[in-house]
Amino acid sequence: MALKVLKSGLLTTIQDLGRPGYFHLGIPMGGAMDRMALRSANLLVGNEEDAAALEAVFVGPELEFTADATIAVTGGEIPVRIDGEEKPCWTALAVKAGQKLSFGFLTSGARIYIAVSGGIVTQPYLGSRSTYAIGALGGVDGRAVAAGDELPVGTPKNTVQAGTSVPESLRRKTGTPTELRVLPGLYWHRITEAAQKGFFEDEWMVAPEADRMGYRFKGGRPLEFVEREQPFGAGSDPSNIVDSCYPYGSIQVPGGTEPIVLHRDAVSGGGYFMIGTVISADMDLIGQLQPHMPVKFVPVDMEAALAARADRKAAMGRIRTELAGG
Numbered sequence: 001m002a003l004k005v006l007k008s009g010l011l012t013t014i015q016d017l018g019r020p021g022y023f024h025l026g027i028p029m030g031g032a033m034d035r036m037a038l039r040s041a042n043l044l045v046g047n048e049e050d051a052a053a054l055e056a057v058f059v060g061p062e063l064e065f066t067a068d069a070t071i072a073v074t075g076g077e078i079p080v081r082i083d084g085e086e087k088p089c090w091t092a093l094a095v096k097a098g099q100k101l102s103f104g105f106l107t108s109g110a111r112i113y114i115a116v117s118g119g120i121v122t123q124p125y126l127g128s129r130s131t132y133a134i135g136a137l138g139g140v141d142g143r144a145v146a147a148g149d150e151l152p153v154g155t156p157k158n159t160v161q162a163g164t165s166v167p168e169s170l171r172r173k174t175g176t177p178t179e180l181r182v183l184p185g186l187y188w189h190r191i192t193e194a195a196q197k198g199f200f201e202d203e204w205m206v207a208p209e210a211d212r213m214g215y216r217f218k219g220g221r222p223l224e225f226v227e228r229e230q231p232f233g234a235g236s237d238p239s240n241i242v243d244s245c246y247p248y249g250s251i252q253v254p255g256g257t258e259p260i261v262l263h264r265d266a267v268s269g270g271g272y273f274m275i276g277t278v279i280s281a282d283m284d285l286i287g288q289l290q291p292h293m294p295v296k297f298v299p300v301d302m303e304a305a306l307a308a309r310a311d312r313k314a315a316m317g318r319i320r321t322e323l324a325g326g
Helices: 035-044 193-201 280-286 302-323
Strands: 002-007 013-015 053-057 062-065 069-077 080-082 085-087 093-095 100-103 108-116 150-152 178-184 204-210 214-218 240-245 250-252 260-262 269-272 274-278 294-299
Touching: 035 053, 035 069, 035 108, 035 280, 035 302, 080 093, 178 280, 178 302, 193 294, 204 294, 274 280, 280 302
Parallel strands: 178 294
Antiparallel strands: 002 062, 002 150, 013 053, 053 108, 062 100, 069 093, 069 108, 080 085, 080 100, 178 274, 204 214, 214 260, 240 269, 250 260, 250 274
8 A cells, every 4th residue: 555645735754753872873863743642643543653654744745545544643733634524633534545635724733643554664764764854864765755755554453443532631732831841951050040040930932943953932031141261162152062962852042042942853962052951741742832832941850850751651551541442
């Protein structure tokens, strides 16, 4: 079976759970920006949770099926249409050979995930089919999907009853403002106490520069730096440091003005200081933020960060349990 791409949508890419183990070589883990949404979509169609699916940003693609299949669309809320008939998100949907999948306008969130029974089985690179366009790895010849592509699909291993869905209560959504929990980092001492307080007091807004590499935020007060003599090897700006490693979720503030949260396709190191790191439990939320949405950064300690990670793991467990009888 293959998926025929009639229209590509906006930046539709093949993604799985990424390629861990190469960050020290400058190759990011990549993978789905909203990992729980990808896992849920795969479970709804009977796939392993790490199977490759499609991630579309803002505008969904138009696809034609060459064989019967089960599909599911998760992540942001969007009208799902099979041959023009509207269907629900977060639900296992049966499609027949020759039918076409299309989408309306996104009503919430920023990214959708389209899983098909059997998974997308393009050539893996470094253990993953995820598209890393900057490095020309994975995806379709290292790029996003395009009209005219035919995406190979594997043989389904499990059967899920059409109509099975993830309950509304288990679908995590962004807020107004969305709260992102932050663990202050190694360079927290580089800004004044007033700047530390202001960073968490201010309401920030997602800037238009928001993609798989990172999300920029604007609207808060500029940071004030503690005066120091810049060390050898650092740039002249107070936000410059001698090059350091960047963890996923780390928050750079170039020039002390607009924070950037590094995400799945971000570089592994560089010369900007990091004010802190968004905890892993909230990284999926960032992938669903649209430009101009309000955000508040909330300080937490390591104990709270680990508790939040455990809560997210438990939430995924509840989804598995809910779908186990589907």
